[in-house]
Amino acid sequence: MMPAGVKRVLPQLITLAVLVALVSAVFPDFLQLHYSDGRLIGPVIDVLKRGAPVALLAIGMTLVVATGGIDLSVGTVMAITGAVAAAAIVAGHGLLWALGLALAAGLCAGLFSGCLIAFLGIQPIVATLILMISGRGIAQLITEGRILTFNLPAFSFLGSGHLLGIPVPVWLWLAAATLTVVVVRRTALGLLIEAVGINRRASALTGINARVILLAVYMISGLCAALAGIVTTADIRGADANNAGLWLELDAILATVIGGNSLLGGRFSIPAAVIGALIIQTINTGILLAGFPTEYNLVIKAALVVAILVLQSPLLAGDLKRVAARLTRLRHPAPATKKERASP
Amino acid sequence: MLGRELAAEEHAARRAEGHTEAAGEPLLAFEQVGRRGHIEPFDLSIQRGEVIGMAGLLGSGRTETAEVMFGIKRAHSGRVRDVEGTDGGKGADELHLRGPRDAIAAGFGFAPEDRKTDGIVAELSIRENIILALQARRGWMRPIPRAEQQRLANDYIARLDIRTSGAEKAIGELSGGNQQKVVLARWLAMNPRFLILDEPTRGIDVGAHAEILTLIRELTAKGMAVLVISSELDELIAVSDRVIVLRDRRQVATLVGEEIGLEPVVRAIASADTHTEEAPA
Amino acid sequence: MINPRRYPLLATIAIFVIAYAICYVQFPYMLSTRVAGNLLTDNAYLGIVAVGMTVVILSGGIDLSVGAVIAFSGVFIAVMLRDTGLHPVLVFALLLALTTAFGAAMGALIHRLGMPPFIVTLAGMFLARGVAYMLTIDSVAIDHPFFDTLQSTYWLMPGKGRLTLIGVIMLLAFVVGHVVAHRTRFGANVFALGGGQQTARLMGSRVGRTTVMIYAFSGLMAGLGGIVFALYTGSGYPLATVGTELTAIATVVIGGTLLSGGAGYVFGTLFGVLTMGLIQTYIVFDGTLSSWWTKIAIGVLLLAFIVLQKALLRLGTPRASALG
Incomplete structure (x- = not known):
């Protein structure tokens, strides 16, 4: 099982390694780690921690994308769940209520989008656009347009605490990714999701309840967004309805695609998508550390993203093969012609 | 003829x-x-x-x-x-x-007319295509053990003489006749x-x-x-x-x-x- | 008997008229040409990019780069007028050539690499905004006599409403978009591409050429939208119009174009834009409603409209399947 699993994420691992090498070349201390005050400190730890929201979102996004869908609402759902958690804390409810309500809000958001897609047959991009636009209004409604700050150390621990020297958000995305992989691969859920994503009609004809599968993936995505919202809110000890999770859905989709998951649906890999999230964060952090002026960030990011995607493009792979074949033919013309003559 | x-x-x-x-x-x-x-x-x-x-x-x-x-x-x-x-x-x-x-x-079982769009799930393997209906009936919580899946797949590959290099090949790569046999195997597995x-x-x-x-x-x-x-x-x-x-x-x-x-x-x-x-x- | 394909367009127009009537009942002043003129002026840039977006969506694609291209355009104009002695008209021409080429390049990537438009135009969005940042990170005011003349050009309508130049440009953009999408061979190809008939009606290189032209057109419209936005705000700012691409998509959908492509009307989008503008105007008029209600209202409207569209389509084609 392991070799196949490693083989699947190999392109992403190589990409990550190349990026780390690039960043290290410009900023030699990138891989430096030191231990102080009971915590590991270093740029790599920073990447792992700051990458947490997108990594969490990428888990749910991968499942959604595997069904051939897309979830534009996750950034907004982060804002809603953060606002819900903060409002619950401010109102004097404890940690458990805050967490429970935030997760429930995420589930409800997923249920809403999932129902529009599975039962009304609305295209995923439009259905989740509805929540993406109106959700930020809902989050602002909850916080009444202000930044809701709170002081609850137990909750803040989820965003800025450490466990065994590693930041808690890192543990959270690791745990969420592992749990999701175990659930989808140890049950038949993963297979059914892939079947629906590849051919919904044929899947329905074999008796797969495609609607339930669709509902499930959007609810999982909502749940992941809720976790990401909790981490972000806990980290800054406040809910900012305007900016929490803003445009992170795009990063999450990008992470999923960099993870080699086709937007058309089908075979998926959560580990590859999570590595994709780390790739994006490495780019973001690397650009900063390398000392480029901040105004260059987006251009460099765009260039790197295009380069990664072009290299992964299946059509390009076909082109390269053809070019390679032509080159070999040019280099060894005689045997090739013979073979062609020999075959009818 | x-x-x-x-x-x-x-x-x-x-x-x-x-x-x-x-x-x-x-x-x-x-x-x-x-x-x-x-x-x-x-x-x-x-x-x-x-x-x-x-x-x-x-x-x-x-x-x-x-x-x-x-x-x-x-x-x-x-x-x-x-x-x-x-x-x-x-x-x-x-x-x-x-x-x-x-x-x-x-x-009931149904092998549809348009095999490509309604029958096969092209990118899934022969094994997965064969067990798909069975798995759908069992529900996602009760996965068919891998060994049982392999046994079923190999069994039907032999019984229906499905010509393939192995059960893990994507069904989309098979010829029409062999795809049809896999679709039939899917339903036969349901008895x-x-x-x-x-x-x-x-x-x-x-x-x-x-x-x-x-x-x-x-x-x-x-x-x-x-x-x-x-x-x-x-x-x-x-x-x-x-x-x-x-x-x-x-x-x-x-x-x-x-x-x-x-x-x-x-x-x-x-x-x-x-x-x-x-x-x- | 009305063609069922026109139901969504008629529904859009009906919703706009009803919404305007409701507004009028509450605030009679809203029927004035002043409000109408402002509605056109305030939403001019959105309407123009929405024309390009309509064509992209009709082809079954999507263009996420337009908001960033508007921001880039504003910055480009401001910086060029500040740092060079070029005449604004020349700068505009340069800009339009640039954004058109940019769109064409995205179209080429989409076709050549078989990559989804969503991802390619997302990278385009990063790139356009990134380049805008590289030009300047501050807001740059535009100061040029000719530019000022353009800004203050308007025609007085009866009732003292002002029909500004940029409002007229938007209306012209819709006319051009309508002709391009519904009256040309290119437009027919766009519909064919969106309807999934590329194998039947479009062969090989023509798919590629059409794809390139579609995104080039969207790039052109985004550039024009950028010029109009610069005229509207009188400055260039790299952080401007963030998320405009999503608003544009929403207006296209409210305008009755199917997001799956192949069906819709350019003029529907005009009413989509006006309906959205109307909601904003209403909230301004009301004065007591918080700004977040705008977002919620747009979301609800989007939902209501899509559900309505689904229902109308189901009426048009009585087909029920138990397949999920």
């Missing part, structure tokens, strides 16, 4: 074999089942171990009938009775087919009571044709009822115990026993308006 020879041979074989002990017991009864704009209400009773052939021109309502029978399109009228195991049909259970899942739960095959031999090589016909005969010998829709009349005649002819979305003839032959079937398909025979009640 091979089909013609096959027909004669097959027919003789079937007659010689006679019927197995299970054959002839009533299984299902479709009563005045119809759907506006798709198929006029029809009656059809199905016995165990029987092959029902369905003939008709393109657009005569054959696929529509199959889709209504499998619950893909809901019937607007009539009812479906599950007659098996009840005392001569008295107190039989009525089946409510609101979707393929209901039909599958009732022991259905009633299997609907819409154009099972379309677009596959001649060798696989014969194999699929032989398979149908084997299945019915074990008591399964099979409805075959086919435009290849030779094959249809060869394999069927009863042939139903559709025209203009309406059942226009039923041919049984010695009546089954190329000429009567063609006459029923083509005749302008005179019904060869009324559909039986």
Whole structure:
């Protein structure tokens, strides 16, 4: 099982390694780690921690994308769940209520989008656009347009605490990714999701309840967004309805695609998508550390993203093969012609 | 033509074999089942171990009938009775087919006409395609153990002579005939009571044709009822115990026993308006 | 008997008229040409990019780069007018050539690499905004006599409403978009591409050429939208119009174009834009409603409209399937 699993994420691992090498070349201390005050400190730890929201979102996004869908609402759902958690804390409810309500809000958001897609047959991009636009209004409604700050150390621990020297958000995305992989691969859920994503009609004809599968993936995505919202809110000890999770859905989709998951649906890999999230964060952090002026960030990011995607493009792979074949033919013309003559 | 020879041979074989002990017991009864704009209400009773052939021109309502029978399109009228195991049909259970899942739960199977869009899940492996219906019935919580999946896949690859380098190959890479065999294997793994095959031999090589016909005969010998829709009349005649002819979305003839032959079937398909025979009640 | 394909367009127009009537009942002043003029002026840039977006969506694609291209355009104009002696008209021409080429390049990537438009135009969005940042990170005011003349050009309508130049440009953009999408061979190809008939009606290289032209057109419209936005705000700012691409998509959908492509009307989008503008105007008029209600209202409207569209389509084609 392991070799196949490693083989699947190999392109992403190589990409990550190349990026780390690039960043290290410009900023030699990138891989430096030191231990102080009971915590590991270093740029790599920073990447792992700051990458947490997108990594969490990428888990749910991968499942959604595997069904051939897309979830534009996750950034907004982060804002809603953060606002819900903060409002619950401010109102004097404890940690458990805050967490429970935030997760429930995420589930409800997923249920809403999932129902529009599975039962009304609305295209995923439009259905989740509805929540993406109106959700930020809902989050602002909850916080009444202000930044809701709170002081609850137990909750803040989820965003800025450490466990065994590693930041808690890192543990959270690791745990969420592992749990999701175990659930989808140890049950038949993963297979059914892939079947629906590849051919919904044929899947329905074999008796797969495609609607339930669709509902499930959007609810999982909502749940992941809720976790990401909790981490972000806990980290800054406040809910900012305007900016929490803003445009992170795009990063999450990008992470999923960099993870080699086709937007058309089908075979998926959560580990590859999570590595994709780390790739994006490495780019973001690397650009900063390398000392480029901040105004260059987006251009460099765009260039790197295009380069990664072009290299992964299946059509390009076909082109390269053809070019390679032509080159070999040019280099060894005689045997090739013979073979062609020999075959009818 | 091979089909013609096959027909004669097959027919003789079937007659010689006679019927197995299970054959002839009533299984299902479709009563005045119809759907506006798709198929006029029809009656059809199905016995165990029987092959029902369905003939008709393109657009005569054959696929529509199959889709209504499998619950893909809901019937607007009539009812479906599950007659098996009840005392001569008295107190039989009525089946409510609101979707393929209901039909599958009732022991139906359906290999659709358009294999590429409705049958195979192209990027999944042969193994996964074979276990898909079985897994859907068990639910996502109870995965079929990997060893069992492999056993099933290898079993059917051998039994149906599916030509592939292995069970992990994507089904989309197989030839049409082998894809069809995988789709059949998917349903055989479910051990259905009633299997609907819409154009099972379309677009596959001649060798696989014969194999699929032989398979149908084997299945019915074990008591399964099979409805075959086919435009290849030779094959249809060869394999069927009863042939139903559709025209203009309406059942226009039923041919049984010695009546089954190329000429009567063609006459029923083509005749302008005179019904060869009324559909039986 | 009305063609069922026109139901969504008619529904859009009906919703706009009803919404305007409701507004009028509450605030009679809203029927004035002043409000109408402002509605056109305030939404001019959005309307123009929405024309390009309509064509992209009709082809079954999507263009996420337009908001960033508007921001880039504003910055480009401001910086060029500040740092060079070029005449604004020349700068505009340069800009339009640039954004058109940019769109064409995205179209080429989409076709050549078989990559989804969503991802390619997302990268385009990063790139356009990134380049805008590289030009300047501050807001740059535009100060040029000719530019000022353009800004203050308007025609007085009866009732003292002002029909500004940029409002007229938007209306012209819709006329051009309508002709391009519904009256040209290119437009027919766009519909064919969106309807999934490329194998039947479009072969090989023509798919590629059409794809390139579609995104080039969207780039052109985004550039024009950028010019109009610069005229509207009188400055260039790299952080401007963030998320405009999503608003544009929403207006296209409210305008009755199917997001799956192949069906819709350019003029429907105009009413989509006006309906959205109307909601904003209403909230401004009301004065007591918080700004977040705008977002919620747009979301609800989007939902209501899509559900309505689904229902109308189901009426048009009576087909029910139990397949999930």
